[in-house]
Amino acid sequence: MKEISQMNNPYHDEKVIDACSIFGVMDTSGRRFSGEGVIRAIANMHLRSNGLGGGFAIYGLYPEYAELYAFHIMYLSRQGKRQTEAFLKERFDLVCDEEIPTRPIPAIVAPPLLWRYFLEVGQHRPQGQSDDDYVVEQVMDINTKLQDAFVFSSGKDMGVFKGVGYPEEIADYFCLEKYQAYLWTAHGRFPTNTPGWWGGAHPFSILDWTVIHNGEISSYGINRRYLEQFGYHCTMQTDTEVVAYAVDLLMRKHGLPIEIVAKILAPSFWTDIERRPSGEQRLLRTLRQVYGSLLLNGPFTVIIAHQGEMIGLTDRIRLRPLTVGVRGDMLYLSSEESAIRLVCPDLERSWIPMGGEPIVGRLKQPLKSQSLVTAREKAQDAD
C-alpha cells in the first residue's frame, strides 16, 4: 500500500489542503430512493470542485446482505488483488464477492480495479474483542501493510464509491443512478497540493462511519497529536481523517452523543459558557477543559453519517457554508441552497444553522413525528 499513500501526498506536505462541495440527503422514515437527485444536486455545484476527486456514501444499500461487512477495495495490480483475497479468506468467512459494476466513460482515466466483498467475522476474532474492533484492525492492516490494495468502505448495509473525477462523473462511472438507499452524501473536491488519488477522495470511512468535509483545519497539528495518544495514526495527512478519528473516539469509544460531540469539536466561546445556567456551564467548561485539543479550529463544514443518522456541523464561527432544507421526512444538507432547491423546489423550510450548531437527522426519530422542532424554532427566532 506504500505506493498509494505516497501518491496521496507526493510532496510530503504536512497535510493535504482542499476545498469542496458537499451535499447530503436523508429520508428519516427509512424509505429508500434513487440517487438520481443527489447526482443532479452535487453536479449543480460543479464549480466548487476541480475534477480531482468525487465520492458518495450510501446507506441502506445492501439490504440482502445487511448483516455482513461489505468491503469495497481498490487494487493497483492483479498481484495486490491475489494477496488481499488470500488475506481476506484467512481472516474472514467470505460469503460472496464481485467486481463493482462500472461503465467506461471518457472522463475516467486509468481507474484501479474495483471489487466488493461480503464478509462475516465468524470465529476469526479473538476472545474479548468486538467484531467492529476486529474489522478496524484488518482494514488498517490491509491499508498499511499490503501492496497495491486499499479498502475504502467497510461497513454493513452501506457503501462508499469514490475516485478521481467530478462527482457526477464518478456517479456515472459507478452507475449510481441504479442504487436505492435512504441516506446519501456526496462530495466534490478541490485539492490544492495533490494530483488527486482515488483513495484520497471523500468520503473517508471506517466501518459504517463516513465523513465528507469542506475546509481546512488550522488546529490539525494538535488534533492529530492528541489522537495519536489514543492509537489513531493519521496516515493520509488530511484534516478529514482527523475529523473521522475524532468522531470515532468521541462517539464510539467514549460513548458521547452528537449534541455533546458538537460542543467539543465546535465549542462555545468562554464568555458564552460563563453566561449559561450553572449545570450547563459546568458541563460545557469541563468538555472544553478536557477535550480542548480536539477543538477543530479554522474553517470547516462536515457531514458525518453512520447507519440511521446524518449530522451536519460547521466550525464555531461558520467560515464555510452549510444550508439545511426540510420537506416532510426529507432532510437536506448542502454547501449551497441552490442545489437543494434544484431537487426539491417546494421545501417547507430552509435555513443556515448557527456556527457550531449540529443538524441531526435520525431514522429512529423521523422528522414528521419528532421533527427538528428546536432547530426550526431557533431558525424562526433568528428570523
Next chain:
Amino acid sequence: MKTYLPAKFLIERDPERCIRCQVCVNQCTFDSHYYDAEDDEVRSYEESCVGCHRCVLFCPTKALTIRSNPLDYRDNYNWRPEVIEDIIRQAETGGVLLTGMGDDKGQRIYWDHLVLNASQVTNPSIDPLREPMELTTYLGQKPERVELHADLSLKTELAPQVRLEVPVMFAAMSYGAVSLNVHESLARAATEMGTLWNTGEGGLHPKLYKYGSNTIVQVASGRFGVHPEYLDVARVVEIKIGQGAKPGIGGHLPGEKVSLEVSMTRMIPQGTDALSPAPQHDIYSIEDLAQLVWALKEATNYTKPVSVKIAAVHNSAAIASGMVRAGADIIVLDGLRGSTGAAPKIIRDNVGIPIEMALASVDSRLRQEGIRNQTSIVVSGGIRNSGDVAKAIALGADAVYIGTAALIALGCTVCQQCHTGKCAWGICTTDLALTRRVNPDIGARRLANLLRGWSLELKDILGGMGVNALESLRGNRFHLRGVGLTDTELEILGVRMAGS
C-alpha cells in the same frame, strides 16, 4: 592588594550641562559619583560603575553618558576579556564568583531559530479587533475522558483547575531577594490581569494575603514561611526542586538582608543567614516527591493544584514523567537561561539545557506515554516577548513564567548585580531606602501594561494563523518552522525546516 581589574564603563559628564545637583551621587548605590566640594564639581569613580544607567535616566540635565570601556586587549578568541577578568577577580578574592540574573553566554537561543505560520488563501485569517479571540487557559490535571449520566449531566469530577486570562505568569522571586514593593506590584498586576504570581521560597507577607487567589506559594528546601495559613490563602502550591540558574545548588540569603519583616515572613531570626539546602532533604527519590505532593494535597484538602518545579537538565523527559506519576498537577521547567538573585557564575552559565529542547522533549514524552492530560506544563527561563510565548505554546507549553521581563518592566536594566543587594532600581534589595524606588501603584500599572501588550500581540498571532482559541496553537508544532537548525535539532524540537 591592588586590583588589576579595569573599569567596565566610562562615565562621561558634560561640564556644560552638569548643574552639580548631585542627583547622580544620591541615586548611585555603587558609589560611582561623588561631589568634590572644594572644586564644586561632581566626579566619578568609574571602576565602581555597573552600567545600570540609573544616573543617566535621573540626571535632570541629561549631562551623563555611560559607555563600555573599550578595553582593547590583544585579540584572543579563547582568552576573552571576561575570562581574563574572572581569573583576576578570583586571584584577588579566592572565592566562588557570584552573579545575578540569567546565563548571558552565547548558547543558541532556539526561539530566534523558530518562525510562526499564518493563513493565506486556503483558510481565512481572523481579525482579533472584530472577532472573539480566546487566550483563556486552565491549569491542572485533566482526565482522559468525560463521562456523563444518562440525562447528559456531568458524571466526571475534575481535579482543581486554575483559570488564566493570559498564559503568562510571574515567576518565583522571593521576598528577601526582591522587596515587598516588588511583591505587591506583581500581586496587584496578576490580580488585575487574571493571572498568577509566585512568592518564591521566602514566604508571603501577611499584607499580601488578600491577593491569595492569584498567588502561587512555594514550598522549597528551606521551608521558609510555610505554615497552614500560607497554604490556605494560595491558589496553587508549588514544590521547588530546582532552578534553571543554579540546578543542583541551594540558596543563601545573607543575614544582612534578613530584616525584621523578612525575618517574620521567613520565620527565622532577624539577621541570620537563610540557607536553602541544595536538595529537599525529605526528597531523595521520586517516591519521596510523591509523598510531599500528596501531603500538600491532603493539607489543602484537595482544593488546589500542586505544582513541581525543576531545572531543565539532561534527563528532564524521564524526570517529568516521574513527576506526573507522582501526582504533580503542574510541572514547571526552568531552562538554562533562568534567572536568579544570586548564583555561582560557573553554575549559572554551564549547567542545564535550553528550555526549548527541554519543553519539546517533555511534551513529546508525556504524549508518548499517554499522560500529557494528567498535567499542565509551564516553562520559564529567558522568555522575552509574546513571540517567545507563542512559540513555547506551539511547542507544547500550557503557560509560561516571566521573571526578568517582569523586573525590566519595573526598571531593571539587567546589570547583573542582584547578588550585591545594592540594586539602584530598588528591585533586588531589602534596603528600605532603596525599596521605596519601586512604587507599587506605578509598578503594578507597568506590569499590567506589559501583560496587556503581550495579550494583544498573542491575539494577533493567533488570528493570523486562522485560529481563535489558544488551545488550537498549544502543542501544534505544525505552526512552527525551523531556520538554520540541524536535522537533530529539528527532530528534538519536532519541527520541520522552513520551506519544507
